[in-house]
Amino acid sequence: MPTAIAVTSSDLVLPPLDRRTPPAAVQPQPTLEQSLTGMHALVEQHGYVIALHPASGDTQAVxxxxxxxxxxxSDRIAVLGVDLPPLGLALLAQQLRQLSVCDFSPGVLASSARLLAHYIYAGALLGSVAKLDHVPVLLASHAKSWVPGAQFGVLAHPRPLLVRAGQEELPGPEFGTRMLVAAGQPPSDWVTARLAPAWRVQGVATVPLPEMSGRWWGTGRLVEFAAGLHDVSVLYHLVSSVRREVCHWCGLELIGDRCGFCAAPLPPPPAQQPVTAARALPRGGT
Incomplete structure (x- = not known):
């Protein structure tokens, strides 16, 4: 069985892109007893579990x-905090679900989360930035958010940026992506009509807005979006092209500089000793 991918809320489970993509589990469950029973069953059935949660999300769930x-x-449960908005986290979980049926070991799959997240462009169109805490906002933008009809395009990841929608552009990915769009109380169709064509996305899919999105972005007047790689062959090539190491603590394979299961960092390479050349005098010579 493939490694199980778990998320902390059912609204972070996106529909599978194909029949091979396995579903995601939801952990934790409402009670501790249910959580223990459910997680034990996942470990017994799948061998390993990778549980994703927002880095700044529900501390009680974490x-x-x-x-x-x-x-x-159990050392077969990875609990990974990811610094992505809710829809971006749901996209990352979907990518890991796609890769879980490939021939990657659980350690490589868990440590690939940081790599895959780097290629996710996540943001939102907001009707107000007065309560936006996760992206740096200038005082002038706060003041403009009180102007009727003001709209802001915000990129939270990979490089935080805020622009006035319709006046400035958000820089997008330089590689092919598929965009997910989730609307709360949509202030306009700017995301699908302007941003998606500018980013030259290879498709747009509408999904339900995650419940935590309003809290994350500080307003219910938003359209959240996330663009990322969607072809499993491209995802596979990206992960498989990275050099693999063995965790010195738990023995699992990993990519990058940290184990996804035990969080042990990769030891630095041994320092090379300076090579000194010694001259040998000929015996008996002068």
Whole structure:
């Protein structure tokens, strides 16, 4: 069975792109007992579990995940905090689900989350930035958000940026992507009519807005979007092209500089000793 991918809320589970893509599990469950039972079943069935959660999200859910891992005394559960907005996190979970059926080991799959997240462009069209905490906002933008009809295009990842929609452009990816769009109380069709064509996306899919999006962006007047790689062959090539190492702590394979399961950093390479050349005098010579 492929490594199980889990998320902290059912609204972070996107529809599969094909029949091969396995579903995502939702952890933790409403009670600790249900969480323990559910996680134990996942580990028994799949061998390993990768649980994703927002890095700045529900601390109670994160504490529950860590408690479950501690009670089960299992080193086969990875709890990964990801610094992405809700829809971007859902996209990352979908990508890991796609790759879970490939021939990657659980350690490589878990540590690939940081690599894949780097290629996700996540943002939103906002009707107000007065309560936006996750992206730096200038005081002038705060003042303009009170102007009727003001709209802001915000890129949270990979490089935070805020622009006035219709007056400035958000820089997009320089590679082929598919865009997901989730509308709350949509202030306009700027994302689908202006941004998607400017980014030359290879397709646009409309999905439900995650429940936590309004809190994350500080307003319910938003259209959230996330663009990323969607072809499993491209995702596979990206991950497989990175050099693999072995974690010195738990022994799992990894890519990058940190193990996804035990969080142990990759040791620095041994320092090379300077080579000194010694001259040998001929015996008996002068």
């Amino acid at each position: 504490q529950r995940l860590r408690t479950v891992r501690s009670v089960l005394e």
